[in-house]
Amino acid sequence: MLTIALPDGSRRECQVGVSAHDVAMDIGPGLARAALVAEIDGELWDLHAPLPDKGEVHLRLLTKADSESLQVLRHSCAHVMAQAVMRLHEGVQLAFGPATETGFYYDFHLDCPLTEDDFPKIEVEMRKIVKENAPFERIDVPRAEALALCKELGQNLKVEHIETGLADQQTLSFYRQGEFIDLCRGRHVPTTGHLGKGFKLLSLAGAYWKGDAAREQLQRLYATVFFDKKELAAYLDRLEQARRRDHRVLGKKLELFEIDDRVGSGLVLWKPRGAVVREELQNFILYHLKRQGYSQVFTPHVGKLELYRTSGHFPYYQDSQFPPLIDRDSLRRLADEGCSCSELANLLNDGEIDGYLLKPMNCPHHIRIFASEKRSYRDLPVRLAEFGTVYRWEQSGELGGLTRVRGFTQDDAHLFVTEEQLPAEIAGCLELVKIVLGTLGMENYRIRLGLRDPDGQKYVGEPQQWEQAEAACKQAVEALGVDFSAEPGEAAFYGPKIDFVVRDVIGREWQLGTVQVDYQLPQRFALQYTGSDNRPHCPVMVHRAPFGSMERFVGVLIEHFAGAFPLWLAPEQLRLLTVSDRSESYGRQVEKRLRDAEFRIATDYRGQKLGAKIREAQLDLVPYMLVVGEKDVEKGTVSVRDRIDGDLGAMPVDEAIAKLRAEIAAKTVRQVASGEP
RNA sequence: GCUGCUGUAGCUCAGUGGUAGAGCACUUCCUUGGUAAGGAAGAGGUCAUGAGUUCAAGUCUCAUCAGCAGCUCCA
Known part of the structure; x- marks a missing residue:
C-alpha cells in the first residue's frame, strides 16, 4: 500500500501500480485533464508513470498554472x-x-x-x-x-x-x-x-x-x-517592443553614435548628441570623485611593450590585443635578416625587440604615476582617476553596438592603499557604484563576486594574499546589502573582483561597474611606500570603474530609458515651438534667455502647424516643449508641454526656467522603459 | 574565430537576368495654423567592395568587408 499526501493536507491510500494520473482522475476528471506533470516529494514525475510501491509520498499535480x-x-x-x-x-x-x-x-x-x-x-x-x-x-x-x-x-x-x-x-x-x-x-x-x-x-x-x-x-x-497561441503572440510582441528599444536602432534614430566601416568595426564615433550624454555622466561621476578624494590624471593611449610584459597583460592577453607597434627601422632590419613572422612573434614575446602597445588597460600608466614620487603611509590612499581609453581586439563575432567594442573608455581609477585601509576603500568603491545605479533608476542588477578557481592555472600570487583579498571583498559585498553570488573561476588573473551585472530590457545581462582587488601588480612593479615603522611596504591596489565602459554603459542606458533620457541627460532638453510667424521674434528673445540659462535648446520656427511640430518633438523624445504664440507674446509667458504629461499651461519664462533647473539639479528620473522581456 | 542569414536613397524596405522603385526624412514654394501628421513641386543611387558566368547582372557564382542571431572567448 502507498499513502499519498496531497498539498491540501489530505491523505489517500492507493493500490500498488497506480499513477499520478489515476490519483487525479480519482479527485476529478477536470484536474486529470489539466494536469501536465506530477511532483513526488519535490521531484518531477511523469503523470502516467507508476508511483512508488509503498511508504508515504507527497504528491503535487502540476497544471499550466505552475511555473x-x-x-x-x-x-x-x-x-x-x-x-x-x-x-x-x-x-x-x-x-x-x-x-x-x-x-x-x-x-x-x-x-x-x-x-x-x-x-x-x-x-x-x-x-x-x-x-x-x-x-x-x-x-x-x-x-x-x-x-x-x-x-x-x-x-x-x-x-x-x-x-x-x-x-x-x-x-x-x-x-x-x-x-x-x-x-x-x-x-x-x-x-x-x-x-x-x-x-x-x-x-x-x-x-x-x-x-x-x-x-x-x-x-x-x-x-x-x-x-496557448495568445501567450505566444504576447511573447513575440514583447520581443518586437524590445527590438524597438534596441540601442543600435535608437542610437541611429536619435543621432547618438555611429559605427562606420571606413573607421573600423567596433570603433565608436560619438556624435554630438551622444557626446552630451557621455559628458553629463562623466561630470556627474567627477563630482562624486572629488568628494571621495580622488585625483584626476591623464595618460597617453600607448605604452612600451615592456611595460605590459611587467604587468603581465602582454603575455596573458596577447590574442585580444591590437598587434604591437614596431618602428620601421627595426622591421626593415629584421626583414633584411630574413626574419619570419613567427620569429618576429617570438622576439616580441622574449623581449628581444621592443615596441609599443595600444593600451589594453590603464593600470600600468597609473602605477608609474604612483611610482614617480617617494610615498609615505601618510600619503595613502592615493586615488588616481582617469577616463582612459583602452583597446582590445575582440573576436569579430562578438562585436555589436556599443556593448562589445574594440576601443572604449573606462571611468577608471586605481587606489593605492595600505592593508588596513583596504576594507574601507572597497566599501567606498561599492558605495559609488550604488549611487550611480541608484541615481539612474537602474534597480535590476546583481553582484557577481568573482573568486579564484581552486584548480585554475591562470592566477598569479600567493594563496594567502588571495584569501585575504577574497575575504575583504566578501565582507564589503555583504555589508552593502545587495544580492550577490560567489562565482569561483571568475576572478581576474591578479585578484578577485566584484562585478555589477545589470539586466537589460531584452533580458540580457551586462557587466557594468566593477571593483577589483590586486596584490599582484604592485609587487610586479615593486611599488613601495614608507610605513610608520620607517620600513618599505608594498601597497595594495584597487581597480574600479563604476560605469565600466562609457560605451557599454550608455548603450545599456539608452535601452533602459528607451531613448527618453531624463532632463539632466537629454541631448536636447527643450524645444521651442512657435505657433506662427507672428510669434517668432518673441520666440527668439525667449530662446536667448534659455540659452543664457544654459539649457540645451533647439528651436522650430518653421511655417508648420503647431500639431506637426509637437509630433516631431514627441518622436524625437525631447523632454519639454516650450510653445510660444501670440497670447504668450502679450503676457510674457511660455506654454510648457511635458513629453509625458502633455500641456502644463502658460507660465512666466522665469518660472519655467526655475522649474526646469530644479528638475536638472535633482537628476529626477521620471520614466524608464518597462522591465521584463 | 566558428555556423547560418543579410547588405538597394539619410532611414525603413519593395524589386521576375533586359530603362533604379515606394513611404518617411530633406530642399523650395504655397499655407499663419494654440498642443501628435496642411498642400504642391523638386532633389537625392558606382544597388557594400572585387572578380567571374552571360549578348546582357541589383538579380546567378566565388572571394573580401560589414551587420544580425547564436556558439566560443572576455584583463
Missing part, C-alpha cells in the same frame, strides 16, 4: 521538433535539446545546412505530430542496453555522452513518442497533443558539441512554446 510545467512543456516540444527534423532529413544525429528561460533549443548534426526556409516545413510536421497525440513513454534500461540501443539507432553523440558524461549511471532512461526515441532524463507531458499550437521556431545558430570550440559544430534550432 515548473512550462519548462516540461518546452522540453517535450524540443523532442517533437527533433522528431519533425528527423522525419524531414536523413542521418540526423541528436545532441542536446533543453528548455531555456524563454523557450528551448535542440542541437543537431546533419549533413545539409538548415535555413530559415525550413522553418515552415518543420512547423507543419510538428503540428502533425501534435495531432497524432502520441504518448511520451519512459523506458528505463540498464547501461549496457542503453549503449547498444544508441549504437543501433546510429546516435554516436549519445553513445559518446553515455561513455563520458554519464559514466557513473547504471540505469539510463529513454523517452519515446511515435517512432522517435531519445536518450533523456525527462520529464515530459503525457502526450504530444498537450503541446497545442503555441509554438514557433525562432532562429538558427551554430553551437559546439559540449561547448568545446575544438569539437565539431552542430546546428542549433531555437524555438519557443507557450500553453
Whole structure:
C-alpha cells in the first residue's frame, strides 16, 4: 500500500501500480485533464508513470498554472521538433535539446545546412505530430542496453555522452513518442497533443558539441512554446517592443553614435548628441570623485611593450590585443635578416625587440604615476582617476553596438592603499557604484563576486594574499546589502573582483561597474611606500570603474530609458515651438534667455502647424516643449508641454526656467522603459 | 574565430537576368495654423567592395568587408 499526501493536507491510500494520473482522475476528471506533470516529494514525475510501491509520498499535480510545467512543456516540444527534423532529413544525429528561460533549443548534426526556409516545413510536421497525440513513454534500461540501443539507432553523440558524461549511471532512461526515441532524463507531458499550437521556431545558430570550440559544430534550432497561441503572440510582441528599444536602432534614430566601416568595426564615433550624454555622466561621476578624494590624471593611449610584459597583460592577453607597434627601422632590419613572422612573434614575446602597445588597460600608466614620487603611509590612499581609453581586439563575432567594442573608455581609477585601509576603500568603491545605479533608476542588477578557481592555472600570487583579498571583498559585498553570488573561476588573473551585472530590457545581462582587488601588480612593479615603522611596504591596489565602459554603459542606458533620457541627460532638453510667424521674434528673445540659462535648446520656427511640430518633438523624445504664440507674446509667458504629461499651461519664462533647473539639479528620473522581456 | 542569414536613397524596405522603385526624412514654394501628421513641386543611387558566368547582372557564382542571431572567448 502507498499513502499519498496531497498539498491540501489530505491523505489517500492507493493500490500498488497506480499513477499520478489515476490519483487525479480519482479527485476529478477536470484536474486529470489539466494536469501536465506530477511532483513526488519535490521531484518531477511523469503523470502516467507508476508511483512508488509503498511508504508515504507527497504528491503535487502540476497544471499550466505552475511555473515548473512550462519548462516540461518546452522540453517535450524540443523532442517533437527533433522528431519533425528527423522525419524531414536523413542521418540526423541528436545532441542536446533543453528548455531555456524563454523557450528551448535542440542541437543537431546533419549533413545539409538548415535555413530559415525550413522553418515552415518543420512547423507543419510538428503540428502533425501534435495531432497524432502520441504518448511520451519512459523506458528505463540498464547501461549496457542503453549503449547498444544508441549504437543501433546510429546516435554516436549519445553513445559518446553515455561513455563520458554519464559514466557513473547504471540505469539510463529513454523517452519515446511515435517512432522517435531519445536518450533523456525527462520529464515530459503525457502526450504530444498537450503541446497545442503555441509554438514557433525562432532562429538558427551554430553551437559546439559540449561547448568545446575544438569539437565539431552542430546546428542549433531555437524555438519557443507557450500553453496557448495568445501567450505566444504576447511573447513575440514583447520581443518586437524590445527590438524597438534596441540601442543600435535608437542610437541611429536619435543621432547618438555611429559605427562606420571606413573607421573600423567596433570603433565608436560619438556624435554630438551622444557626446552630451557621455559628458553629463562623466561630470556627474567627477563630482562624486572629488568628494571621495580622488585625483584626476591623464595618460597617453600607448605604452612600451615592456611595460605590459611587467604587468603581465602582454603575455596573458596577447590574442585580444591590437598587434604591437614596431618602428620601421627595426622591421626593415629584421626583414633584411630574413626574419619570419613567427620569429618576429617570438622576439616580441622574449623581449628581444621592443615596441609599443595600444593600451589594453590603464593600470600600468597609473602605477608609474604612483611610482614617480617617494610615498609615505601618510600619503595613502592615493586615488588616481582617469577616463582612459583602452583597446582590445575582440573576436569579430562578438562585436555589436556599443556593448562589445574594440576601443572604449573606462571611468577608471586605481587606489593605492595600505592593508588596513583596504576594507574601507572597497566599501567606498561599492558605495559609488550604488549611487550611480541608484541615481539612474537602474534597480535590476546583481553582484557577481568573482573568486579564484581552486584548480585554475591562470592566477598569479600567493594563496594567502588571495584569501585575504577574497575575504575583504566578501565582507564589503555583504555589508552593502545587495544580492550577490560567489562565482569561483571568475576572478581576474591578479585578484578577485566584484562585478555589477545589470539586466537589460531584452533580458540580457551586462557587466557594468566593477571593483577589483590586486596584490599582484604592485609587487610586479615593486611599488613601495614608507610605513610608520620607517620600513618599505608594498601597497595594495584597487581597480574600479563604476560605469565600466562609457560605451557599454550608455548603450545599456539608452535601452533602459528607451531613448527618453531624463532632463539632466537629454541631448536636447527643450524645444521651442512657435505657433506662427507672428510669434517668432518673441520666440527668439525667449530662446536667448534659455540659452543664457544654459539649457540645451533647439528651436522650430518653421511655417508648420503647431500639431506637426509637437509630433516631431514627441518622436524625437525631447523632454519639454516650450510653445510660444501670440497670447504668450502679450503676457510674457511660455506654454510648457511635458513629453509625458502633455500641456502644463502658460507660465512666466522665469518660472519655467526655475522649474526646469530644479528638475536638472535633482537628476529626477521620471520614466524608464518597462522591465521584463 | 566558428555556423547560418543579410547588405538597394539619410532611414525603413519593395524589386521576375533586359530603362533604379515606394513611404518617411530633406530642399523650395504655397499655407499663419494654440498642443501628435496642411498642400504642391523638386532633389537625392558606382544597388557594400572585387572578380567571374552571360549578348546582357541589383538579380546567378566565388572571394573580401560589414551587420544580425547564436556558439566560443572576455584583463
